[in-house]
Structures are given as structure tokens and as C-alpha cells.
Amino acid sequence: MADKGAAAPELPRARLPARIAGWFAARGWTPRRHQLDMLGAAAQGRHALLVAQTGAGKTLAGFLPTLVDLAEDPGDGLHTLYVSPLKALAVDVQRNLMTPIAEMGLGITVETRSGDTPSDRKARQRARPPHILLTTPESLSLLLSYPDSAALLATVRRVVIDEVHAFASGKRGDLLALSLARLQAIAPGLTRTALSATVADPDAYRAWLAPYGDIDSVALVEGEPGAPPVIRIVIPDDRIPWAGHSGRYAARQVMAEIARRRTTIVFCNTRSLAELIFQDLWTLNDAQLPIGIHHGSLSVEARRKVEEAMAAGRLRALVATASLDLGVDWGDVDCVIQMGAPKGSSRLLQRVGRANHRLDQASEALIVPGNRFEYLEARAAVDAVADGTLDQERFRPGALDVLAQHIMACAAAAPFDEAALLDEIRAALPYSGLTAELFAEVIGFVASGGYALKSYDRFRRLARDADGRWRVSHPAFVAQHRLNAGIIVEAAMLNVRFRNGRSLGRVEEGFAATLGPGDTFSFAGLTLEVERVEAEDVVVRATSRPARVPTYGGARMPISSHLADRVRAFLADPGQWPRFPADVREWLEMQARRSRLPRPGELLVETFPREGRHHLVAYTFEGWNANQSLGMLLTRRMANLGLQPLGFVASDYALATTSLAPIPDPAALFSPDILEHEFVEWAQQSSLLKRAFREVAVIGGLVERQHPGKRKTGRQVSFSTDLIYDVLTRYEPDHLLLKAAWDDARARMTDLGRLAALLERAGPTMLHMDLARVSPLAVPVLVLIGRERVAPRDVDDQLLIEAEALAAEAMLAD
Numbered sequence: 001m002a003d004k005g006a007a008a009p010e011l012p013r014a015r016l017p018a019r020i021a022g023w024f025a026a027r028g029w030t031p032r033r034h035q036l037d038m039l040g041a042a043a044q045g046r047h048a049l050l051v052a053q054t055g056a057g058k059t060l061a062g063f064l065p066t067l068v069d070l071a072e073d074p075g076d077g078l079h080t081l082y083v084s085p086l087k088a089l090a091v092d093v094q095r096n097l098m099t100p101i102a103e104m105g106l107g108i109t110v111e112t113r114s115g116d117t118p119s120d121r122k123a124r125q126r127a128r129p130p131h132i133l134l135t136t137p138e139s140l141s142l143l144l145s146y147p148d149s150a151a152l153l154a155t156v157r158r159v160v161i162d163e164v165h166a167f168a169s170g171k172r173g174d175l176l177a178l179s180l181a182r183l184q185a186i187a188p189g190l191t192r193t194a195l196s197a198t199v200a201d202p203d204a205y206r207a208w209l210a211p212y213g214d215i216d217s218v219a220l221v222e223g224e225p226g227a228p229p230v231i232r233i234v235i236p237d238d239r240i241p242w243a244g245h246s247g248r249y250a251a252r253q254v255m256a257e258i259a260r261r262r263t264t265i266v267f268c269n270t271r272s273l274a275e276l277i278f279q280d281l282w283t284l285n286d287a288q289l290p291i292g293i294h295h296g297s298l299s300v301e302a303r304r305k306v307e308e309a310m311a312a313g314r315l316r317a318l319v320a321t322a323s324l325d326l327g328v329d330w331g332d333v334d335c336v337i338q339m340g341a342p343k344g345s346s347r348l349l350q351r352v353g354r355a356n357h358r359l360d361q362a363s364e365a366l367i368v369p370g371n372r373f374e375y376l377e378a379r380a381a382v383d384a385v386a387d388g389t390l391d392q393e394r395f396r397p398g399a400l401d402v403l404a405q406h407i408m409a410c411a412a413a414a415p416f417d418e419a420a421l422l423d424e425i426r427a428a429l430p431y432s433g434l435t436a437e438l439f440a441e442v443i444g445f446v447a448s449g450g451y452a453l454k455s456y457d458r459f460r461r462l463a464r465d466a467d468g469r470w471r472v473s474h475p476a477f478v479a480q481h482r483l484n485a486g487i488i489v490e491a492a493m494l495n496v497r498f499r500n501g502r503s504l505g506r507v508e509e510g511f512a513a514t515l516g517p518g519d520t521f522s523f524a525g526l527t528l529e530v531e532r533v534e535a536e537d538v539v540v541r542a543t544s545r546p547a548r549v550p551t552y553g554g555a556r557m558p559i560s561s562h563l564a565d566r567v568r569a570f571l572a573d574p575g576q577w578p579r580f581p582a583d584v585r586e587w588l589e590m591q592a593r594r595s596r597l598p599r600p601g602e603l604l605v606e607t608f609p610r611e612g613r614h615h616l617v618a619y620t621f622e623g624w625n626a627n628q629s630l631g632m633l634l635t636r637r638m639a640n641l642g643l644q645p646l647g648f649v650a651s652d653y654a655l656a657t658t659s660l661a662p663i664p665d666p667a668a669l670f671s672p673d674i675l676e677h678e679f680v681e682w683a684q685q686s687s688l689l690k691r692a693f694r695e696v697a698v699i700g701g702l703v704e705r706q707h708p709g710k711r712k713t714g715r716q717v718s719f720s721t722d723l724i725y726d727v728l729t730r731y732e733p734d735h736l737l738l739k740a741a742w743d744d745a746r747a748r749m750t751d752l753g754r755l756a757a758l759l760e761r762a763g764p765t766m767l768h769m770d771l772a773r774v775s776p777l778a779v780p781v782l783v784l785i786g787r788e789r790v791a792p793r794d795v796d797d798q799l800l801i802e803a804e805a806l807a808a809e810a811m812l813a814d
Contacts, residue, residue, distance in 0.1 A: 034223040035061040041219040052223025054353025077155035078129040085166040137176040145409040164194040174398040177428035178406040198346040200390035213429040227362040247339040247368030251280040289316040298505035336365040341374040344560035345384035380566035391560040398430030401700035415471035452732035520547035558623025559652040608771040625751035654781040670762035693741040
């Protein structure tokens with residue numbers, strides 16, 4: 001692990017009650033030091049951050065103080081809240097927690113509460129709560145919106161936050177920090193516990209966890225080191241493709257690995273790729289081994305069925321996305337396979353930890369890189385895991401749209417005093433610097449929609465009482481909030497179902513719009529034929545005809561800055577190259593001979609003609625989002641300079657543009673003032689800001705996704721938000737949500753921080769190579785030009801064919 005911050009004061013020795021100690025002994029276990037340290041922290045009434053490897057018993061350590069308390073006196077009322085980023089994790093924890101509770105004979109009740117929980121059970125939980133409630137940040141926020149929440153939650157003594165690294169630094173973390181501040185006001189004596197295996201900067205998380213950011217109030221508990229993981233990079237036939245990003249070329253090797261293992265999880269970075277890989281493996285599954293698929297767009301029933309089959313050991317393999325990244329403990333998993341590059345060392349370590357979920361046994365994993373750059377990234381990730389170096393998280397001030405949602409939840413529970421609520425909210429670290437003026441502006445937005453919208457009754461959600469407190473102006477707004485609250489704003493979805501009503505999951509509305517009767521697509525591990533498309537449903541039947549795979553518009557995971565730096569170091573150090581496969585080594589050697597390899601901190605830009613057009617390739621290593629944004633800006637500037645750009649393509653590693661005119665001096669294109677001029681102009685004229693505004697408007701409660709009994713279509717939501725966006729940009733350009741949309745567009749959608757850092761160093765470090773023809777390093781990105789919109793099922797084969805032809809040209813010695 002990286003630096004863990006200042007050493008925490010020694011914790012008192014803790015002893016287990018006889019009943020719990022007997023349970024450990026009956027299993028032949030000895031409590032681990034960090035588990036007893038968690039009891040020691042609880043005995044002192046301190047908050048605690050536990051950083052321990054996967055398989056170290058983190059979850060049990062987090063719950064031990066609760067089990068000790070409840071073993072001595074179960075009592076009535078809600079004792080512990082457990083918050084996880086995934087519904088699947090909460091269900092898995094419930095299943096695993098019930099075993100020791102039953103074996104110890106403890107009268108402790110444990111239930112889950114999420115978006116999948118039936119409404120009658122949610123109502124019963126508020127009236128007769130369990131001792132332990134397992135939930136998500138969104139469901140906790142909704143629970144706090146009920147008038148009886150203060151009475152329900154007043155008995156809470158502990159909050160356990162699992163996999164805290166997965167959401168603390170994002171908007172879901174903002175929402176949870178606000179909910180924790182409200183909980184602490186309701187139950188002042190409660191203690192907070194956070195658990196993670198992959199925290200690079202524990203002090204940053206201790207500050208986030210602590211009320212008012214008081215880092216000294218949070219004990220840092222570190223687990224013992226476990227067996228180091230064994231990670232191999234798969235290289236079928238000693239050849240790594242020039243292009244592609246899926247690793248599908250290795251499907252036969254992956255299937256062979258599945259056949260020789262007990263249980264394998266095959267991780268994919270996107271839902272579309274998961275569907276593709278499942279179909280590829282099933283085609284090669286001559287032995288008819290039981291294989292499942294799991295991702296967030298499948299129905300609750302389909303996901304639960306697969307999770308139960310995995311827990312029971314009935315599956316030999318499961319193809320999954322980030323929906324199963326975190327914490328799920330299936331002991332029979334003996335191998336993890338990562339399809340494509342992992343994009344970060346922390347993510348790789350998290351996924352590898354799903355195999356051999358035991359501290360004293362090495363987790364085994366394989367990485368299948370999609371192309372040669374991805375091989376370097378995979379090697380960098382393996383080295384980082386071996387070094388114990390994780391990716392740093394970037395914390396930033398809390399988002400205002402999330403704050404608006406929280407204010408509405410507080411008002412739904414009870415009228416509030418503005419000054420008192422501000423004090424409470426400042427206890428959450430992301431909002432500790434919130435000024436009274438900005439807070440009043442956010443309340444004004446929640447109350448009336450802002451200056452340009454205040455004449456519309458449908459935006460008047462809050463009003464002042466005679467004593468000056470804020471209250472909800474009409475009960476309908478409370479129902480509206482509970483129907484629409486949430487932080488994850490997906491594209492509009494349509495249900496995929498059979499004629500008998502059985503649901504398989506959901507596809508995005510944009511993909512569904514391309515379907516008509518008779519069209520086929522693969523989904524949920526099945527091949528389906530469309531019977532009809534309705535307003536909210538795609539009605540299907542099973543078929544054996546060839547099919548395409550649904551596309552999803554979710555954000556791509558960019559390579560982390562940490563891994564990008566390691567890849568740069570590989571390029572600049574020929575002493576590392578003997579470690580690489582022969583074809584990767586030859587690729588780099590020929591690049592060094594034909595052009596140059598960039599040194600760390602240096603920006604290599606190559607220009608060359610090909611097929612009557614002029615190409616520019618910049619090797620930025622700043623991730624897909626930043627490169628995509630830079631491509632938009634460069635082509636805009638190229639057009640202004642009369643260079644007649646035809647388009648661009650971006651990868652995590654490089655950006656390539658095509659133009660009719662040559663570019664004699666690229667330095668003028670990369671000047672930092674491009675962010676002052678072209679960026680603002682591009683963002684205002686493109687759909688970028690509107691897309692960002694749509695998200696913050698939904699999160700902030702300005703636009704509904706659902707009415708009682710009816711869900712809006714994506715077109716309806718877009719139409720509503722676009723109208724409001726146009727009104728605000730014209731009449732109130734400094735509106736709170738426009739500011740929030742700009743923040744999102746800069747930080748998340750364009751990765752402007754990495755882009756700005758690149759442009760800052762571009763001038764003094766640019767190395768321009770004017771070449772006679774394409775270079776070896778340019779092949780992986782250049783082959784993508786013209787292929788961006790090819791159907792996913794066909795794209796890899798076409799890329800491989802074209803890449804080989806382009807590579808033959810690039811690898812000529814002179």
C-alpha cells in the first residue's frame with residue numbers, strides 16, 4: 001500500500017464475548033488483529049477506517065462491534081446501518097452475515113433495503129425495523145425523507161460503509177456524506193466505520209468519514225498483508241493484435257481456462273462487451289458448461305438467479321461488469337479473467353480479489369489485452385499491484401445538484417430552519433466550505449426554480465412558515481421527490497420482455513429506436529427477435545438467427561494517470577523491453593528506428609501523409625475523455641486555420657486527426673488558450689452542456705423522470721430539460737444548475753483537468769516528427785479512423801484486417 005498517513009494511537013485490547021469467541025474456536029479460527037482493533041476502536045467510541053486486503057474478513061470486522069453489542073442486549077430498534085455501493089453486495093452480505101448469527105444463536109434480525117425492495121416491506125421496516133439494515137446511499141437518503149425517520153433512526157449506534165473507495169469522491173459520496181451529517185444530528189452518539197481494500201490515501205478517506213473532517217476522530221486500522229496475487233497476461237500464439245480493445249481474439253483460450261477451473265469470473269469493462277464475450281464463449285462451449293452473465297441492465301430476477309447460482313456453486317463461469325467488482329464473497333471462485341485493459345491498478349486489484357477470497361491464498365487472475373498499447377497498460381497494472389501502488393482518488397467540493405436533492409429530502413421529512421440546516425450540512429466534508437450566500441441560492445432554487453422560473457407553480461416546491469422555517473409547499477412535491485430521487489442518471493431505458501410478461505432487463509431507448517419487428521439482438525445471454533416495440537417495452541421471442549449486441553452510452557473508464565505514467569516510462573526505457581513479447585518488442589524497436597519514443601513528460605506529435613490525406617497523431621496518454629475533448633477542440637481550431645479537417649479518433653493513449661491540408665507546425669494547435677476560446681465556444685454550441693444540464697436537472701429535482709404510475713420517456717425528459725436550458729441560458733445565465741452543468745462538463749465529461757495539464761506542458765515539451773509515412777506507434781489509433789460507428793459485432797474483425805495491412809506499411813524498415 002501507499003503512504004497511510006500518520007500512525008493512529010494504539011487501540012485498547014479487546015476481548016470477544018464467550019459466545020462469539022466460541023464460534024471462532026468451533027471453526028478453528030483465531031480472530032485477526034485488525035478485527036480485534038475494530039472492537040477496540042468501538043470501545044473508545046471512535047470512528048474507524050479499516051484498510052485490509054480482500055479475504056481478510058473486513059466485513060466481519062466491520063460488524064463485530066455490532067454483534068458484540070447485540071449479543072449482550074438485542075433490544076428493540078435499528079442498531080446498525082450498513083451502506084454499500086451495490087445492491088448485489090448488500091444481498092451477499094445479508095446471506096453471509098446470517099450464517100454466523102444463526103450459528104451463534106443470536107436473536108438478531110438483518111434485512112436489505114434498496115430500489116429492489118417491495119414497497120410493503122419498506123413500509124414495514126419503518127414501523128418494525130430490523131436490528132441491522134443493509135442499504136445503499138440512495139435508499140438511505142430516501143429513508144431520511146420520511147417524517148418518522150427521526151424516531152426510526154434515533155436508536156442507530158453504528159454506520160458501516162463498505163467499499164468506501166467506490167463512491168466517496170463522487171456524487172454518490174456527496175449524498176452519503178450529507179446523509180451521515182443528518183444521521184449524526186438525529187443520533188449524536190453514532191460511530192462511523194468505513195471498509196476498503198484499495199485506498200491509496202487513507203488520510204483523505206479518514207477526513208471524508210469524520211464529522212467536520214476531524215481526521216483525529218477516525219482510527220486507522222490496517223490489516224495484515226496476505227498472499228500476493230498471481231496475475232498473468234494472456235498472449236495467444238505469442239501474438240497481440242494491433243487494434244481492438246475487447247480481447248475477443250482470445251475467446252478459445254478463455255474457454256479452455258474456464259474448463260480447467262472450478263469457477264471463473266470473466267470481467268468486462270462495458271455491458272455491450274459482456275454480452276459479446278458471453279456469446280463468444282457459449283459458441284465455444286462444446287462441453288455445455290453452465291455459464292451465466294451479470295450486468296446492471298438485467299432484470300432483478302435475472303441478477304438474483306445468477307447470484308444464487310454462483311453462491312451455490314452451480315456455475316463454472318460468470319461474465320460480469322462492474323456490477324460485481326466489489327466485495328461479493330463467492331469462495332469457490334478460483335480465477336478471475338479481465339477482458340481488455342484494467343484501466344487502473346486499484347480496479348484490477350479489486351477484481352482480482354474476487355478469486356480465492358481468503359487472505360492466506362493467492363488470488364489468481366489473467367488479463368487479456370486488446371492491443372499492444374493495452375499490453376503495456378496491463379503490464380503496468382501488474383507491476384503496480386506487485387509494488388502495492390494504487391490509484392489516487394481526487395476529492396473535490398460537493399456538487400450543488402446533490403445538495404439541492406438533499407435539501408428537498410430534509411424538507412419532506414419536516415420543516416427546517418435555514419441556519420440550523422447549514423450548520424448540519426457543513427459537518428459533511430465535501431460541503432464544509434459552503435457559504436451562507438451559496439446555501440441561500442441553493443435553497444432559493446429548490447423553493448422556486450430560480451429567478452427565470454419562479455412564476456411557474458410546478459417549480460414552487462418550498463415555502464416559508466410564519467416562523468421563517470422552510471416547508472414543502474404541497475404534498476405532491478414530496479411524492480415527486482421520492483419517485484425521482486437518485487444520483488445515477490442513466491439514459492432512458494425500455495423494458496425487454498417476452499409476450500408472457502417475463503422481464504429480461506432493459507436496453508437504452510436510443511438502441512431500441514433502431515429496432516423493428518424481425519430484428520434480432522443478443523441480451524441476457526439469449527438471442528432474441530423483436531415482435532414489436534411499444535412505448536415502454538421491447539417485446540421479444542427467442543431465436544437462433546444471427547444477432548447484434550445492444551449498445552450503451554455509459555461513460556468509458558479512462559486509463560488512470562498512475563498507469564499512464566508507468567506506460568510512458570516503459571516507452572522511454574529500452575531496458576524494460578526484454579520483458580515484453582517479441583511482437584511488442586519489435587513494435588517499439590521499429591518505432592525508435594523510424595521515429596521517436598516519447599520520454600516521460602514529453603509530448604510526441606507525428607505528422608505524415610497517407611492515401612491523399614494528412615494525419616496528425618499526438619501521444620498524450622491522458623485517457624479517452626481528455627483525448628476526445630482535445631480532438632473536438634483541435635479540429636475546430638484546424639478549421640479556423642483553413643487546414644480542412646475531416647475528423648479525428650481518440651483512444652486512451654493517443655489522438656489522431658485527418659485533414660486535407662498538411663500541418664507544418666502543430667505547436668500552434670496545442671496552445672493553452674484553446675481552453676479559453678475553442679472550449680467555451682464548442683461546449684456552448686455542442687450537446688455537451690445540454691447533456692450535463694439534463695443530468696443535474698434530474699438530480700436537482702427540476703425535471704421528473706417519473707410521475708405516479710408512469711415513467712417519462714427519454715424524449716420527454718430531454719424535451720423538458722432542453723426547453724428549460726434554453727430559457728435559463730437566455731434569461732438567467734448564472735443560474736445555479738447551469739453552473740453545476742459547467743462543473744460536470746469540465747470535470748467528468750471532458751476530464752478538463754488532465755487536458756489542461758497536457759496543454760500546459762505541450763509547448764515546452766513537444767517533439768514534432770514529420771514522417772514520410774505512418775509510424776508503428778500510430779497504427780493502433782489510426783486504424784480506428786472511419787470505424788467508430790461500425791456495429792460492435794463486426795468491428796473487431798474489420799479492425800484486425802485493416803490493422804495488419806497498415807502495420808505491414810508501418811513496420812517497413814525504410
